[in-house]
Amino acid sequence: VSAPGSDPEALLEAARFGERVALARVLSIVERGGEPSRAVARLAYRAPVPYSVGLTGAPGSGKSTLTDRLIGAAQEGWPRRGAPGPEAVAQIGVLAVDPSSPFTGGAILGDRVRMQDHATDPRVFIRSMATRGHLGGLTLAVPDAVRVLGAAGLALVLIETVGVGQMEVDVASAADTTIVVVTPGWGDSIQAAKAGLLEVADLFVVNKADRPGVREAVRDLNQMLDLAPPGEWRPPVVETVATTGQGVEGLWTQIAAHRALLVDKGLLEVRRAARLERELRRVLRVRLDEEVTRLGEGHRFEAQLARVVAGEIDPYEAADALLVAELGGRAGTAE
Ligand SMILES: Nc1nc2c(ncn2[C@@H]2O[C@H](COP(=O)(O)OP(=O)(O)O)[C@@H](O)[C@H]2O)c(=O)[nH]1
Ligand SMILES: [Mg+2]
Numbered sequence: 001v002s003a004p005g006s007d008p009e010a011l012l013e014a015a016r017f018g019e020r021v022a023l024a025r026v027l028s029i030v031e032r033g034g035e036p037s038r039a040v041a042r043l044a045y046r047a048p049v050p051y052s053v054g055l056t057g058a059p060g061s062g063k064s065t066l067t068d069r070l071i072g073a074a075q076e077g078w079p080r081r082g083a084p085g086p087e088a089v090a091q092i093g094v095l096a097v098d099p100s101s102p103f104t105g106g107a108i109l110g111d112r113v114r115m116q117d118h119a120t121d122p123r124v125f126i127r128s129m130a131t132r133g134h135l136g137g138l139t140l141a142v143p144d145a146v147r148v149l150g151a152a153g154l155a156l157v158l159i160e161t162v163g164v165g166q167m168e169v170d171v172a173s174a175a176d177t178t179i180v181v182v183t184p185g186w187g188d189s190i191q192a193a194k195a196g197l198l199e200v201a202d203l204f205v206v207n208k209a210d211r212p213g214v215r216e217a218v219r220d221l222n223q224m225l226d227l228a229p230p231g232e233w234r235p236p237v238v239e240t241v242a243t244t245g246q247g248v249e250g251l252w253t254q255i256a257a258h259r260a261l262l263v264d265k266g267l268l269e270v271r272r273a274a275r276l277e278r279e280l281r282r283v284l285r286v287r288l289d290e291e292v293t294r295l296g297e298g299h300r301f302e303a304q305l306a307r308v309v310a311g312e313i314d315p316y317e318a319a320d321a322l323l324v325a326e327l328g329g330r331a332g333t334a335e
Contacts, residue, residue: 006025006029006036008026008029008036008039008040008043009043011023011025011026011029012026012040012043012044012148012151012152015148015151015152015153016151016152016153018122018153020122020125023125023148023149023152024127026040026148026152027127027129027145027148030141030144030145030148031129031141031145033137033140033141037141037144040144040148041144041147043151044144044147044148044150044151045147046151047147047150047151048150049146049147049150049272050093050146050149050150050154050155050156050157051155051156051157051176051177051259052146052156052157052158052159052174052175052176052177053070053156053157053158053159053175053176053177053178053179053255054158054159054160054161054171054173054174054175054177054178054179055067055158055159055160055161055179055181056160056161056162056171056178056179056180056181056197057180057181057182057183057205057207058181058182058183059162060183061181061182061183061207061208062181062183062207062208062240062242062243063160063181064096064160065207065242065243066181066205066207066240066242066248066251067094067096067158067160068242069240069242069245069248070158070248070251070252070255071092071094071121071124071158072245072248073248073249073251073252074092074156074158074252075091075092075123091123091124091153091154091155091156092123092124092125092154092155092156092157092158093124093125093126093127093146093149093152093154093156093157093158094124094125094126094127094157094158094159094160095127095128095129095142095145095146095149095157095158095159095160096126096127096128096129096160097128097129097130097138097142097159097160097161097162097171098128098129098130098161098162125149125152125154127145129141129142129145137286138171139170139171139174139282140279140282140283140286142159142171142174143174143275143279146159146174159171159174159175169196169197169200170278170282173200173275173278174275176259176262176268176271176272177202177203177255177258177259177262178200178201178202178203179201179202179203179204179205179251179255180197180200180201180203180204180205181204181205181207182204182205182206182207182217182221183206183207183208183211183217184206184208184209184211184212184213184214184216184217185211185213185217198224198225198228201235202233202235202258203235203236203238203251203254203255203258204221204235204236204237204238205237205238205239205240205251206218206221206237206238206239206240207239207240207241207242208241208242209239209240209241209246209247210241210243210244210246214239218237218239221237222237225237232261232265232267233258233261236254238250238251238254291326291327294326295322295323295326298326300322300325300326301322304318304321304322305318
């Protein structure tokens with residue numbers, strides 16, 4: 001098979017036929033952002049959306065080990081979607097997302113090692129994504145990457161995210177089923193609640209259940225869940241020992257149950273629509289942020305700044321003048 005070059009359409013087509021190098025290249029385009037990634041986004045958006053399962057939690061809580069186990073469980077139970085390519089086409093995608101650092105450093109190397117059980121499995125495609133460039137870029141790149149994996153024929157994507165603040169919540173809630181991983185020990189579940197994860201979690205995992213304090217952690221989580229208003233689904237709290245695989249089958253059963261609920265009640269569409277709304281708002285924010293950067297580099301900016309410094313106008317007036325001049329008055333006037 002000839003090398004597909006860098007044309008997004010050719011690359012995606014090759015990816016659909018199981019060419020992993022092509023798939024990796026498309027994901028690199030998405031990760032870099034900019035105009036080329038728009039072309040990919042446009043193409044991938046038309047493809048079937050894979051089911052996504054997000055895992056989030058503090059570094060070291062066992063997400064990668066658990067992901068590795070889930071791959072095994074999923075391969076046994078996941079319904080296959082007819083892929084146009086050969087049998088060797090990857091079926092499960094794993095995105096290891098690290099919003100905390102712009103470096104592809106130790107954490108991700110560690111993930112590679114821990115997921116090596118499946119590193120050479122042609123049915124699994126593992127990809128690390130780290131922050132590149134501007135703020136919000138990664139949050140935008142993840143849903144695009146998921147859609148690219150869908151366009152490549154993958155039916156299931158596991159997204160592992162390191163637990164850090166708002167961006168974690170954003171990435172974690174970009175999945176159809178969101179799993180929050182905690183470990184036994186003082187305060188871990190409280191931290192999860194503080195970070196706003198109680199609201200976005202569909203499932204809680206108390207991993208490292210071979211360690212003391214499991215029962216207290218489960219109890220804490222359940223007590224906090226008792227306070228939440230009752231809904232269609234109460235997030236179950238599952239105990240696992242990722243290193244031995246204990247409890248992983250039960251976790252998989254709960255993931256499947258959550259998916260079944262979403263599908264049967266038509267909630268999957270509702271959820272995905274809400275996600276697209278957040279995504280659209282985010283795209284707008286990033287675009288406007290780019291405009292702000294551009295505005296701040298122009299000669300007009302320097303001129304307005306000089307007037308502010310000279311005491312002729314205040315910063316608000318300067319901003320209005322810049323917005324009217326640069327954006328044609330669109331942003332400066334209230335509708
Ligand atoms: N005792 C114990 N150790 C675990 C368990 N799960 C993972 N670990 C270990 O915890 C460390 C961090 O695991 P990792 O999967 O990289 O965590 P991540 O940073 O959340 O992805 C590794 O040394 C794992 O072997 C568990 O259930 N019990
Ligand atoms: Mg990890």
